Amino acid sequence: MILNRYERIIAKRYLLPGKGEGERFIFLVSMISLGAVALGVAALIIVMSVMNGFRAELFEKTAGLNGHAILTGYDGRITGWQQVAAAAAKVPGVTSALPLIEQPLMASANGRVEGVLVRGMRVQDITGNPVLTGGVKSGSLSNLKPGCNCVAIGTRLAAQLGTFPGAEISLISPEGRDTPIGTVPRIVSYTVAATFEVGVYDYDNAFVIMPMEEAQTYMMLGDAVSNIELKVTDPDKVDRQMPALRQIIAGRGEATDWRGMNAAIFEALEVERVAMFVVLSLIILVAVFNILSSLIMLVRAKTRDIAILRTMGASRKGMMKVFVTVGTTIGTLGILLGLILGAVFLFFRQPLVNAIQWLTGQNLWDPSVRFLSELPSKTDPVEVTVIVLTAFVLSFLSTLYPAWKAASTDPVQVLRYE
Template sequence: MILNRYERIIAKRYLLPGKGEGERFIFLVSMISLGAVALGVAALIIVMSVMNGFRAELFEKTAGLNGHAVIQGYDGRLSNWQQIADSAKKVPGVTSALPLIEQPLMASANGRVEGVLVRGMRVGDIRQNPVLTGGVKSGSLNNLTPGCNCVAIGTRLAQQLGAFPGSEISLISPEGRDTPIGTVPRIVSYTVAATFEVGVYDYDNAFVILPMEDAQTLLMMGDQVGIVEVKVTDPDKIDRQMGALSQIVQGRGVAVDWRSMNAAIFEALEVERVAMFVVLSLIILVAVFNILSSLIMLVRAKTRDIAILRTMGASRRGMMKVFVTVGTTIGTLGILLGIIIGAVFLFFRQPIVNVIQWMTGQNLWDPSVRFLSELPSKTDPVEVTVIILTALVLSFLSTLYPAWKAASTDPVQVLRYE
C-alpha cells in the first residue's frame, strides 16, 4: 500500500500519543494490542519449535538405536541373517543393514535387581554409532571387545544398580540349564566398561550393550541374531523400501518400520502440534480484536479531523489507507517484537527452565514423563512464515471496518454546527 506525503504524515500522527487524555488512552490500548500480538506470535513460535524439537530429538535418538526399520524372525531369531542383510543393502534407498540381538532380561548388582534390555552389537557398529559414542559419561566403549565379559550400561540404570566402570553386574537369563527339578536360570557376571546417556529416559534406564559374540553366548543363540536393523536415506518415505524388505524375509519373518514401532508417541505428538497451533492462534485473534477496538476508538476521536480533511480534498480512499496503515503497523510491530521474544526464549530455553525449577522447587522437565532429559527446540522456517502471514492477514482484516467507517464520514453532518 503506497501512501502519499500527507497520508504518511497523518498516519504517523495517529500512531503517536496525542496531548489529550482520550488520545493517550487510545495509544495505551494500541500498545496493549501490540503487546498481545507479540505474545501470541512468540507463544506460537516457541511452542511449535519445542514440539518440532521434541519430535526431531526423539526420532534421532530412537532411529539412532533402533534404525528406520527392522527385519525380525517369527521366533525372534534369524539364522541366515548375513544373506538377509546383504539383500537389504541392495534395496534402493537403504544405507545400512546391521545385525542385532535384543532381549529383555534381569540385571543384579549390590543386592538390587532391575529389568533391562540387553542389546548385542558388533564391536565396529558400537564404536561407529554416534548416539552411543557421543553419550559416553564414564569409562570407554573401546573396552568392549569379544570375550572380555564387559558391558556398557545407561547412566540411570547405573544409578539404580549402584554400578560404575570397573564394578560387576550379573545378567539373569531364564533360558538356562535343564535339571531334574526344572530349568535353572543362567546367571553371568560382567564388568561395567562404560556408562552412556542417550537422552531418552527409557533407554538410559534399561539398556545394556555388549559385543555380539558375548550376547550370543549368554542367550545360547549360536550364530543367530535377533533382528537386522535397516536405515534409509529418507525415513519419511520409507514406504518405498518396506515392500522390498518384506519380500526378503517373506515366510520367515516380518519387516516393521519406525512409524509402526513408535506409532503411539509420534501420532500423539502430531495431534498435539495441531491442537497447540489452533489454541495459541486464539491469542493472536484476541490481539486482533484489540487492534479493531483501538481503531474504532481512534476513528470516533478523530471524526472532526477526518471531516476537515475531507473538506480540504482528502479522498475516501486516502482515509481508508491511513487507518489500514495504522492498524497494520501496530500488527507488524507486534509481530517483529514477538519474533525477537521467541528467538531469545528459545536461545535461553534451558537456563530459563532451570531458573523456574529453582524458584518453584518443582521438576518441570521430568525425563521419566517426557522421555528426553532436556528441553529441545527446532525452528521450522515454513511454520514461522505461516505464523507471520497469519498474524499479518488477521491484523489487516481487523483494520477494514474502522477504515471504512472513517472513509464514510460525511463532513457536512459532522461540521454542520461548527
C-alpha cells in the same frame, strides 16, 4: 501500500499519543494490542519450535539406536542372517543393514535388581554409532571386545544398580538349563566397561550393550541373530522400501518401520502439535480484535478531524489508507517484537527452565515422563513464515472496517452545527 506526504504525516500523528485524555487512552489500548500480538506470535513460535524439537530429538535418538526399519525373526531368531542382510542392503534406498541381538532380561548388582534390555552388536557397529560414542560418560567403548566378558550400560541404570566402570553386574535369564528340580535361571556376571547417556530416559534406564559374540553365547543363539537394523536415505519415505523388505523376510519374520515401532509417541506429538497451533492462534485473534476496537475508538475520536480533512480535499481512498496503515503498523510492530521474544526465549530456554525449577522447588522436566533430559527446540523457517503471514493478514483485515467507516464520514453531517 504507498502513502503520499500528508497521509504519512496523519498516520504518524494518529499512531502517537495526543495531549487529550481520550487520545492517551486510545494509545494505551493500541499498545496493549501490540503486546498481545507480540505474545501470540512469540507463543506460537516457541511452542511449535519445542514440539518440532521433541520430534527431531526423539527421532534422532530412536533412529540412532533402532534404525529406520527393522527385520525381526520369528521366535527371536534369524538364521543365515548374512544372506538376509545382504539382500536387504541391495534394496534401493537402503544404506545399511546391521545385525542385532535384543532380549529383555534382568540385571543385578549390589543387591538391587532391575529390568533391562540387552542388545548385542558387532564391535564395529558399537564404535561406529554416533549416538553411543557421543554419549559416553565414563569408561570406554573400546573395551568392548569379543571375549572381554564386559558390557556398557545406561547412566540411569548404573545409578539404579549403584555400579560403575570396573564393577560387575549379573544378567539373569529365565530361560535357563533344565535340572532334576526344574529350570534354573541362567546367571552370568559381566564387567561394566562404560556408561553412556543418549538423552532418552527409557534407553538410559534399561539399555545394556555387549559384543554380539557375547550375546550369542549367553542366549545360546549359535550364529543366529534376532534382528536386522536398516537405515534408509529418506526416513519419511521408508514405506517405499517396506514391500521389498517384507518379501525378503517373508516366512522367517516380519518387517517394521520406525513409525510402527514408535507410532504412539509420534502420533501423539503430531496431534498435540496441530492442537497447540490452533489454540494459540486464538491469542493472535484476540489481539486482532483489540486492534479493531482501538481503531474504532480512534475513528470516533477523530470524526471531526476526518471531516475537516475531507473538506480540504482528502479523498476517501486516502482516509482508508491512513487507518489501514495505522492498524497494520501496530500489527507489524507486534509481530517483530514477538519474533524477538520468541528467539530470546528459545535461546535461553534451558536456563529459564532451570531457574523456574529452582524458584519453585519443583521438577518441571522429569525425564521419566517427558522421555528427553533437556527441553529441545527446532525452529522451522516455513512455520515461522506461516505464523508471521497469519498474524499480518489478520491485522490487515481488522483495519478494513474502521478504515471504511472513516472513509464514509460525511463532512456535511459532522460539521453542520460547527
